[in-house]
Amino acid sequence: MKTYYECFPCFMKQALRTLKHFTTGDSKHDEMIIRDILHVLGDMDFTMSPPEMTREIFDIVEKYYGKTGDVYFHEKRSSNKYILDMYSELEEFIVKSEDHFDTAMRLAITGNIIDFGANSEFLNEQIHKEIDNALKYQDLDSGLLKGEIDKAKNILYIGDNAGEIVFDKLFIEQLQKEKITYTVRGRHVLNDALMGDAKMVGMTEVVNVISSGSSFPGTVLKDCSKEFVEKFNEADLIIAKGQGNYETLSDVNKNIIFLLRIKCPVVARDIGHKVGGFYAGRKN
Amino acid sequence: MKTYYECFPCFMKQALRTLKHFTTGDSKHDEMIIRDILHVLGDMDFTMSPPEMTREIFDIVEKYYGKTGDVYFHEKRSSNKYILDMYSELEEFIVKSEDHFDTAMRLAITGNIIDFGANSEFLNEQIHKEIDNALKYQDLDSGLLKGEIDKAKNILYIGDNAGEIVFDKLFIEQLQKEKITYTVRGRHVLNDALMGDAKMVGMTEVVNVISSGSSFPGTVLKDCSKEFVEKFNEADLIIAKGQGNYETLSDVNKNIIFLLRIKCPVVARDIGHKVGGFYAGRKN
Numbered sequence: 001m002k003t004y005y006e007c008f009p010c011f012m013k014q015a016l017r018t019l020k021h022f023t024t025g026d027s028k029h030d031e032m033i034i035r036d037i038l039h040v041l042g043d044m045d046f047t048m049s050p051p052e053m054t055r056e057i058f059d060i061v062e063k064y065y066g067k068t069g070d071v072y073f074h075e076k077r078s079s080n081k082y083i084l085d086m087y088s089e090l091e092e093f094i095v096k097s098e099d100h101f102d103t104a105m106r107l108a109i110t111g112n113i114i115d116f117g118a119n120s121e122f123l124n125e126q127i128h129k130e131i132d133n134a135l136k137y138q139d140l141d142s143g144l145l146k147g148e149i150d151k152a153k154n155i156l157y158i159g160d161n162a163g164e165i166v167f168d169k170l171f172i173e174q175l176q177k178e179k180i181t182y183t184v185r186g187r188h189v190l191n192d193a194l195m196g197d198a199k200m201v202g203m204t205e206v207v208n209v210i211s212s213g214s215s216f217p218g219t220v221l222k223d224c225s226k227e228f229v230e231k232f233n234e235a236d237l238i239i240a241k242g243q244g245n246y247e248t249l250s251d252v253n254k255n256i257i258f259l260l261r262i263k264c265p266v267v268a269r270d271i272g273h274k275v276g277g278f279y280a281g282r283k284n
Numbered sequence: 285m286k287t288y289y290e291c292f293p294c295f296m297k298q299a300l301r302t303l304k305h306f307t308t309g310d311s312k313h314d315e316m317i318i319r320d321i322l323h324v325l326g327d328m329d330f331t332m333s334p335p336e337m338t339r340e341i342f343d344i345v346e347k348y349y350g351k352t353g354d355v356y357f358h359e360k361r362s363s364n365k366y367i368l369d370m371y372s373e374l375e376e377f378i379v380k381s382e383d384h385f386d387t388a389m390r391l392a393i394t395g396n397i398i399d400f401g402a403n404s405e406f407l408n409e410q411i412h413k414e415i416d417n418a419l420k421y422q423d424l425d426s427g428l429l430k431g432e433i434d435k436a437k438n439i440l441y442i443g444d445n446a447g448e449i450v451f452d453k454l455f456i457e458q459l460q461k462e463k464i465t466y467t468v469r470g471r472h473v474l475n476d477a478l479m480g481d482a483k484m485v486g487m488t489e490v491v492n493v494i495s496s497g498s499s500f501p502g503t504v505l506k507d508c509s510k511e512f513v514e515k516f517n518e519a520d521l522i523i524a525k526g527q528g529n530y531e532t533l534s535d536v537n538k539n540i541i542f543l544l545r546i547k548c549p550v551v552a553r554d555i556g557h558k559v560g561g562f563y564a565g566r567k568n
Contacts, residue, residue, distance in 0.1 A: 005300055005318055009293040016289055031330060034289055038326030042319045 001247045004266045007050050011041060014190070015057045021071035022061055033064045050266075051218030051244045058189055070188035072162075079163025079191065080200050083111070086127075090170055093131070102142040103135065104171040105259070109278045110134040111167025112160060112242050112261040137278045145239070145257050145280050149175060152237035158183045158212070158219055158249075160242030165193045166201045168241065173206065180207045181231055186224075187215035192244070218248030243267050250283040257282060285531045288550045291334050295325060298474070299341045305355035306345055317348045334550075335502030335528045342473055354472035356446075363447025363475065364484050367395070370411075374454055377415070386426040387419065388455040389543070393562045394418040395451025396444060396526050396545040421562045429523070429541050429564050433459060436521035442467045442496070442503055442533075444526030449477045450485050452525065457490065465492045465515055470508075471499035476528070502532030527551050534567040541566060 015037045023030050037060055044053060062068060070076075083090075090107060097103035110130050134140075149155065157172065157180055159165050165184075172180060182203055185192045198209045213225025219240065221229060232238065238256040240249050246258045246267060259280050262268045268275045272284045299321045307314050321344055328337060346352060354360075367374075374391060381387035394414050418424075433439065441456065441464050443449050449468075456464060466487055469476045482493045497509025503524065505513060516522065522540040524533050530542045530551060543564050546552045552559045556568045 005303070005314070008300070008318065008322070009296040012293040012296055016292070019289070030289070034292065035326045038292070038322050042322030042326065046315060 001250045006266050018061050022065040049247045051216050055216045072191045076162030083163050083166035104174040105142045106134040108167045108171035111164035140278045154235045155180045155237045156235035157239045161191050162193045162197045169203050177207050182207050182209045186211045186213040189215050189217045218244035285534045290550050302345050306349040333531045335500050339500045356475045360446035367447050367450035388458040389426045390418040392451045392455035395448035424562045438519045439464045439521045440519035441523045445475050446477045446481045453487050461491050470495045470497040473499050473501045502528035
């Protein structure tokens, strides 16, 4: 999906959010960076996908502050821990449901709300409300994904954020795990899950986990590692979580099922579904 | 109030909203303008107030499209008409209430939701919900304003948007009208009310109406007409509606009571009240 003009306010929001993680409180320095981000945005290639734009902005902020560490590290650890603490409660939802696959898939999509990129405040108390919404959501059918998973021999499941990865693990526990390879990002960007998160939440004990080799908050194939691209090409089914993966893979000709919470009008329009909706399907 | 970094996503939103009013559908031309806006924002004087920044962005869009007419004209007329059609219903709220002044003031603040600058969608059906909220809102006391109006001999009431001006008229009908001068903007900008709106809704039949002589979506005194500044200086009480007037007058040393719905975290922080709150008071 290309970048639309409506994405620019969001780029600014993401830049400011990232700035807050980096700032030393020197407002003149912060001002210089804001100015630079605005000029860089003004000169950017607008045919890039939103996650590519986001990465460039993130790079400017990192470069100016001279920090190369993972500034979202503690937030990501907290998200993982919070959802891990709910693990048995979430398992109960699945065990007690009539359709374990459907419930687990709905929970996996719910996990996608844990996205500091699109929502500034990750409010713990909202999670239960979101789970309730997801379990009741009418316009969501797990049949397509179930059929594709049953048919597939080699599934690549591309993860998204920390915290959310725990929901992914719950879902994957319901599937034929030997068919599945799970993917995390190759380098820190926003709150996207890395190999350390996969280890922390025990995903590595459940399925084979690989890195995309890329630091984009999505899956930009030309930037991914050779190993990842091979896995991607070999797979007969890709399950891609979240808006970042949708925005970067929606134009790729491959058997991809997207699982996401639709958080903005641009993606809603592109996918043909409403903002706030839960989605499990192909690009229309 | 100075511009904060958090204002930049909103500037982009306003620019895009304005662009939608001007665009001829030539996406290359639109792209050039978006790029120019980003560069202009990157070079702007960040000590300006948000309405001054908004005006500059509006100017770029007007300049590039070569249109100098009032692109919000029809929206403004519709807003006025919609609220005029509710006039007797709104009067009923006041007549049937225990405290006419308090109810009329609450309605006047409610009118401030009709702001295309801060809310992209002006949904008619929301008005009743907002009225209900305003009438029940706990943390709002009309005592200060009532006392100041009773004491004052010469009141300058600075309006804000079209549609909202009808609510202002309802409020002013409850006051000693001979003490009051009402102000509209001097030139079109966003959906701000002009003299034509004051005439359309009959405000000119109720009180003396003057123009600020300025085209900023707020009250930037150095840009206002000599006539307006004299009126401003002579007044012993200023009633200023909406965020734009707050943002441009909050640092002016004068007896000013602000009436507004708080629509963003920046103003909320500056005023010391919560987002979504109704406010009638001085700058704290």
